[in-house]
Amino acid sequence: MIRYFTAGESHGPALSAIVEGMPAGISIAPEDINDELARRQRGYGRGGRMNIETDTAAVLSGIRFGKTIGSPITLQIENRDWKNWTVKMAQFEQPEENIPAITIPRPGHADLTGMIKYGFQDIRPVIERASARETAARVAACSLAKVFLRHAGIQIGSYVSAIGPAGEIAPSPKMQELLSQGAASLSRAADASCVRMLDKENEEAAIAAIDKAKEDGDTLGGIIEVFITGVPLGLGTYVQHDRRLDASLAAALLSIQAVKGVEIGSAFDNARRPGSQVHDEMYVEDGSAPVRKTNRAGGIEGSMSNGQVIHLRAAMKPIATLMSPLHSFDLSSMEAHLSHIERSDTCAVPACSVIAEAVVAPILANALLEKTGGDHLEEILERLNAYKASIAKQFQA
Template structure:
């Protein structure tokens, strides 16, 4: 599968066209909209979340709740467009009193993008570079994860750190007494924390940073359960699953680091404390008692949960801006202020979930290819027999 997206932060809509979706998959539009609503939540979000109530529109490729095999077009309307029609008009001449953005924000795409594309009004850069673009990515991921869930693959996320506040003893969904209870508790948390005490400390940290006119980042963890052995490949670099997932994670705005399993700790430990011993039983087949690899070895899933962590930098728009230089006058100024969040780490967790869902669904369909869900189910069943008899 592949998709292209289009749209700007303050344009009329965000659009994606998805090609290669097999026929006869059941699609629930409410589930896509649920993912969009999750993206808008979180302690520390800005004022725009009160304006936009994102809902997906499907204009092709799905009929009576099932994919047809034709390209799927998804749209999300920007309700704020009515306030920007004159400033973001597609044709005609700009208003005489239109305010050009000439003061690039440190940490954003403004300056590099302006130089690269030779734009004197940096709004032409920031509109597409904005994290508003993740709205349509979440909608696409909300479709892709429905493929995965029909084959027992589930994706979870939680926040491990915001600023200086860390979750010292994180509990993952498969470690909790009740996975559904874990998921519900994290969803209800304004900072996506399973620990009530940590939740309060994280919220206090966000409030403190916001009061100072600053922003704060953090660390999220993605957990994927139910993935069969053998997704991805060791044969060529571009087919390695961890390479693909890392690309998906790092493509999300403001994500600056990614790791799997033990991550950077593998550089501190001897091999005996890094690699996961292999065991076998008649009931379980091959299994591990540890998961330092994070569910991926040699670029392939090994049957254990996939564990990914990502670090998000603070939002670059500050209400007490850093110094910058006006691209027209070359004089020093405080950088421009755009409406923004003090902290978007919980929302980023949802975005990364859905970015990963798209990539994993692609790898799944590469392994179990077919033009219809019926073909794919046959291939999955046949492969499961091979696993059971190995």
């Protein structure tokens, strides 16, 4: 099974990731990783850090002649800003110059709890690892699983449906047409927008909202829509809590910094409706596989994929660092103080949507491997195709 770990600080020399369990025989090109990293860096409302970094990943192990070899894959992303932080982030020698400690926590951030939990006298170590800069390593690591899934006919895509007050009430009319071509088509359309929205009117409203927030020294969050197409019926299981597909997908999304809510299908609307208006009815025509006219379940029933498009929604809160800081206090004096200001974005929702695509990929890949088994791509695809054929046979009249 695939698992990955990341390491590195926001202003350290580099970020790194180790990916274990990738099957052998999967063709990987540098652009499969680096294009995803570039997508993560884009988006209207990003801060100055993105003008410094140009993220690319060096592959240090696990790939030979452009194909995975079944051993752990090591990735490293250089932090170009490290040259400006070699004194503040020195790893062994105590700097001769005085480095002022940060002792004023930001509301909504890991600062206060992290400092107390780990026994620091300075918030800086918390800032460095809690930072969403870590997600660059995750996007690189998870891009490998996205490639694997594409070989299996599974695509992951996303768009941003709301930023602050700007966005849609109903799903974009363009969405279904794009999804019929595969979820990657949805992402390509969203990538054409600097806020990853599908409708020009919403895009203009979001840009105006971000501009206003920046002028006010404020920040904005938003809502991300993730879609997964080509998922066969029967991935995941109901038999144990820790193997439920919906739980694993939700956990992956909630692991992203600033994501505080996850919805599968139209779950929150469903909670206000009677069952007769919620559950997706099934129809059989001419002895073919059953079809559904709705997908309110979001492609998951009984914690298993049901053959429909998987639809996930994630709510990202506004970033905790405000240029017009909120009320806080100084831990060194226990006196009232405005919160610490750290270089930050005004809005990172478009980037978060790319990260969301990434983190769900290993979840789907593991659900697929759990169903098929296998150590190399050819073996896995052979078993997947046999499984799909057995499903089709079930529905023959």
